[in-house]
Amino acid sequence: MGAGGGGREVGRYFTIDLHLHTNRGSADSNLSPADLIARARAIGIGAVCITEHDNAWNLNEIAAPAAEAGVICLRGMEVTTEMGHIGVFGLSEYVGGIYKLRELRKVVDKLGGVMIANHPFRYKLDPRFSFINPDHQAIDPSRPETAAKLEIFAVCDAVETLNGACSEEENQFALKVARHLGLAEVAGSDSHSQNSIGCVTTLLDEPIATERDLIDLIRARKTRAGRGLLNGEVARFELSD
Numbered sequence: 001m002g003a004g005g006g007g008r009e010v011g012r013y014f015t016i017d018l019h020l021h022t023n024r025g026s027a028d029s030n031l032s033p034a035d036l037i038a039r040a041r042a043i044g045i046g047a048v049c050i051t052e053h054d055n056a057w058n059l060n061e062i063a064a065p066a067a068e069a070g071v072i073c074l075r076g077m078e079v080t081t082e083m084g085h086i087g088v089f090g091l092s093e094y095v096g097g098i099y100k101l102r103e104l105r106k107v108v109d110k111l112g113g114v115m116i117a118n119h120p121f122r123y124k125l126d127p128r129f130s131f132i133n134p135d136h137q138a139i140d141p142s143r144p145e146t147a148a149k150l151e152i153f154a155v156c157d158a159v160e161t162l163n164g165a166c167s168e169e170e171n172q173f174a175l176k177v178a179r180h181l182g183l184a185e186v187a188g189s190d191s192h193s194q195n196s197i198g199c200v201t202t203l204l205d206e207p208i209a210t211e212r213d214l215i216d217l218i219r220a221r222k223t224r225a226g227r228g229l230l231n232g233e234v235a236r237f238e239l240s241d
């Protein structure tokens with residue numbers, strides 16, 4: 001009822017949560033793979049990506065329950081680098097030295113993968129938190145064109161413009177920078193527990209089934225960030241001004 005009216009876009013997009021941690025591979029997560037599958041099925045999301053910190057486990061271990069539940073689980077990794085957290089697809093295991101952003105780029109290029117600047121401005125716009133920034137400098141929120149010159153954006157293929165654990169201001173700023181540079185835009189909940197899965201999602205115009213499909217669409221810049229899946233009103237994440 002009401003389909004097609006009132007700005008509702010449910011069903012128009014294939015939705016993917018591009019950024020999730022489970023307790024199977026991330027010590028800071030409370031989310032079991034079984035609970036992830038159950039929740040993914042319940043909310044009707046298109047696919048979920050398991051992106052553990054600096055490691056990847058073999059998702060064949062959950063292939064049977066995922067298939068039984070009709071849930072597509074894709075593998076990724078969130079690599080900790082000297083320039084922040086990088087979402088990577090195309091990498092099956094941790095490789096020594098990839099904590100350096102440029103080294104990671106070399107490895108990912110060899111494998112034909114993609115790199116995403118995850119939550120690039122988390123805690124970075126507020127001068128009170130500048131002590132936790134690697135460069136000890138708050139970024140000027142009125143100057144996206146200056147932030148766009150940060151090296152991380154020259155090395156990555158995409159920007160996580162919508163992260164479920166970032167503030168609206170941080171996400172909006174990431175979107176401004178991505179638009180300034182013309183980089184691909186993606187979204188991930190960064191869930192470490194069940195309830196936030198799918199709170200934000202990457203939107204695709206067509207369904208996908210594999211990690212390689214996802215890599216191809218990110219490279220082609222055919223992804224968008226969105227939210228609203230959990231209340232049945234999926235919409236693109238756009239600039240507020």
Ligand SMILES: [Zn+2]
Pocket residue numbers: 078085118119
């Ligand atoms: Zn992160």
Ligand SMILES: [Zn+2]
Pocket residue numbers: 019021078190
């Ligand atoms: Zn994360």
